Amino acid sequence: MTDYEMFELGDFTLQQGATLRAAKLAYKTYGTLNTDKSNVIVYPTWYSGQHYDNEWLIGEGMALDPQKYFIIIPNMIGNGLSSSPSNTPAPYNKARFPQVTFYDNVRAQHQLITQVFGIEKIALVVGWSMGAGQTYQWAVSYPEMVERIFPFCGSARTSIHNIVFLEGVKAALTADAAWKGGWYDEPPTTGLRAVGRVYAGWGLSQAFYREQVHLQIGYSSLEDFLVAFWEGFFLKKDANNLLTMLWTWQNGNIGNTPGFDGNFEKALGSIKAKAIVMPAEMDLYFPPEDNEYEVKFMPNAELRVIKSVWGHFAGGGANQADTQFIDENIKELLAS
Amino acid sequence: MTDYEMFELGDFTLQQGATLRAAKLAYKTYGTLNTDKSNVIVYPTWYSGQHYDNEWLIGEGMALDPQKYFIIIPNMIGNGLSSSPSNTPAPYNKARFPQVTFYDNVRAQHQLITQVFGIEKIALVVGWSMGAGQTYQWAVSYPEMVERIFPFCGSARTSIHNIVFLEGVKAALTADAAWKGGWYDEPPTTGLRAVGRVYAGWGLSQAFYREQVHLQIGYSSLEDFLVAFWEGFFLKKDANNLLTMLWTWQNGNIGNTPGFDGNFEKALGSIKAKAIVMPAEMDLYFPPEDNEYEVKFMPNAELRVIKSVWGHFAGGGANQADTQFIDENIKELLAS
Incomplete structure (x- = not known):
């Protein structure tokens, strides 16, 4: 049973010229659209994330309160639920x-x-990481429609x-020969695990590891964190889906x-x-300087930095202090 | 013809228990040992570097002046000249x-x-990167023998x-199947190229790329820099040699x-x-905090930071301003 529409x-x-026939956009909504349709929040997904991965920022008493707002989470194209390499016919x-x-995603x-x-x-x-990329794009593609944006740990x-x-x-x-140029029948698991290990140094900060936060959050050793969290995370993903979203990410530029x-x-x-605009202080691939x-x-933007050792994942919902800081700032933006 | 002894x-x-039979240490010397043997400088190599890769810091009028000093560059074990996977018999x-x-290296x-x-x-x-690791080790293994150390862009x-x-x-x-668990007959070129691409984000800083320094130094595009410099750099290396030195690096700890x-x-x-002790401000894997x-x-150390967008490679000899800063500081240390 699916929990999305x-x-x-x-x-x-698409912008690059191809036509996706019978293209699909998976989405989930939270709360109720009010009669004057003034309570809409759009909250796009991030690299490989699906709608439920965004739910940590939604809740009663939070900025994204389904009692007050009608929240729509559209799944990014390529993420495995919307049209993707893994679900599109020949x-x-x-x-x-x-x-x-x-x-394309925002259109x-x-x-x-x-x-x-x-x-x-x-x-x-509002959106994190690639979700932030879509957030900026919304404001540029539909400037008369979007009243506020809150891109965090991402860039335009x-x-x-x-x-x-x-x-x-x-x-x-793609170093894994099992990938077969994208024509694999079985997942290129060695390559996916390698992605997890490459990502592990980037997703968090030097200070995160220095303070051994990986042990404090329930992993029994560094190796356990690399296998159980990072390899486990990417092993569940489809390689071509990852590569599709990676292209979207690399080519992110509202100037286009x-x-x-x-x-x-x-x-x-x-x-x-x-x-x-909210970068995380120690984000290694979306550093605050780019947002500055x-x-x-x-014309109408303010930079506020998340102070955290969690690096990019300060915006990932895993650390309560960071989540609270983000939530408070969204509340302030919504009240303004 | 070789230019080393x-x-x-x-x-x-070795410390881990194995015995390397007929082990070899390749080295090169510069200058002349004076009669009281008081003018000795030892300058170990870095990850995959060989003695000639260190020569940018040696020269007349520089701190490492062969007119004044007897400079010995020992090649690190595993670097392809000293005993290494690539040159050791079964x-x-x-x-x-x-x-x-x-x-082991320092012994x-x-x-x-x-x-x-x-x-x-x-x-x-004196040493850069893994050369710095050997520099600290010298001071710990032979405290009565070593008068000064200058580790840069490295850690103890x-x-x-x-x-x-x-x-x-x-x-x-190792994601490249051609690696064959280390028993390759032909080099695992896909994996070596992948190493180049993974390394490219770490070796330099966010600011290096933001300022497009890669274009200023003679590469025609980002892709050209990734292929001509990074892939080219690692394609010349032996995979098992890289893995041997990588183990040495990962296990670096003078406490052992x-x-x-x-x-x-x-x-x-x-x-x-x-x-x-001289870290580079924007070094992504040897950040100044660890040296602090x-x-x-x-008991007798001072921290001085290289201000540079070159990240780890501020200590690699490619940027004249950084080289000059390092050289001036070595002069000061030698004069003290």
């Missing part, structure tokens, strides 16, 4: 699944929200260093929205939404 | 090459220096985060010197040498 996008032509299956941008989400729910205003778009344009980090992830995965001709700063300047640069060009 | 170590029993060849510690170097040259005092031990104990970074490197390399029972702080406290901790326990 499926929106049929029909023939969906000829666009597996290694042939096309390249998808944040722009699909816009169709869902307008066609299914008749929504015209969004009180808030993927930095060169971040692209390089992802090259390492991709190279580790039609009308901006690659002008990143101009795209930032077009954002009308009120924004709190963005906020300079955004 | 070979010292025969004979049967050399049964200790290839994947069966034993585990080697910094302690071999000590034999060279005392037996071949009759040296009793070392004016300075490999941090947990650094160990995790190396797990990613190792997993990427016999007599200290794993007590890291006690080992730091035993260092008699005058020290300047060390210096607290060292």
Whole structure:
């Protein structure tokens, strides 16, 4: 039994030129749309995350309170629930699944929200990591529609260093001959485990490991953390799905929205939404410096930094203090 | 024709229990040993580096001036010139090459220096990265012999985060089925290239890529930098040699010197040498914080940070400003 709905996008032509036929967008909603449709929050997913992975930020008394808001979590294309290499029929299956941008994802989400729910205003778009990429994209693609954005631990344009980090992830995965250029019948488990080990150094900070937080949260040794958490995390994922989302991530840049001709700063300047941009102090691939640069060009944005040793995962919902800090700031943004 | 000498170590029993028979230590010297043997500098190599890779820090008018000093560069065990998986006969060849510690390396170097040259005092031990690991080890293993140490972009104990970074490197390399558990006949080139891509994000800083320094130094694009520099760098290396040195690195800890029972702080406290410890501000795997901790326990040490966007490679000799800063500080240490 599934706990989500499926929106049929029909023939969906992507920014890079391919057409996904009978494309699908999986989503889940929380709470009730009020009569004037003014209580909408859109909360896109992150790299490999599915809607339920976002639920830690939703709850009674929290900023994302389903008693007050109608919260929509659209699953990112490629994440295994929406159209993905793993669930698309030939000829666009597996290694042939096309390249998808944040722009495409947000356009699909816009169709869902307008066609299914008749929504015209969004009180808030909020997202972590690649979810933040989609959050910025919402504000650029639909500036009249989005009232507030709260991108955390993400960026409006993927930095060169971040692209390089992802090259390492991709190279580790595709070094496994079982991957077969994407035409595997059995999962390339060696490559997926290697991805887990490569990711383990990036996802958290030097200080996280220095303070041995991995032991405090229930792992019996460093090796146990690498196997039980990191290898376990990626072993459950489909390799082609990961590579599809990785391409989306590497090519993240709101400057590539039609009308901006690659002008990143101009795209930032077009954002009308009120924004709190929230990096984590020790995030190794979305460092605060990149967001500082963005906020300079955004007319109505403020930078606030999460002080935490959790690095990128300060925004992952695993650490209570970080979650509380994020939640309080979203409350403040929603009240403004 | 070789430009180095070979010292025969004979049967050399390692800290972990194996005996390397007919073990060899390759080395090169620069300058002339003076009559009272007071002008000795030992300058160990780094991860996969060979003696000539150290030569950027040697020159007339520089701190390491062969007109004044007798400089010895010993090649690290496993680096392809000294005893290594790639040059050791069966049964200790290839994947069966034993585990080697910094302690072993320094003991071999000590034999060279005392037996071949009759040296009793070392004016300075200096080294970058794993060379820094050997530098600390010299000061702990032979405290009466070492007058000064200058470890840069390295540590006396490999941090947990650094160990995790190396797990990613190792997993990427060994994901290539051509590696065959170390029993390859042809190099596992896919894995070696993957190592290059994984390393590319770690070796330099976020700011290095943000400022596009890779373009300023002669690469035509990011992809060109990843292929021509990073893949090219590791493709020339032997996979088992890399894994041997990786084990040495991951297990770096002067606290494991016999007599200290794993007590890291006690080992730091035993260092008699005058020290300047020099991390690079944006080094992602040897961050300054780890050296700050060390210096607290060292009786005669000072921490000085290289301000540079070059990350770990601030100590690699590629950036003139960093090289000059390092050189000036070594001069100051030698004069004191």
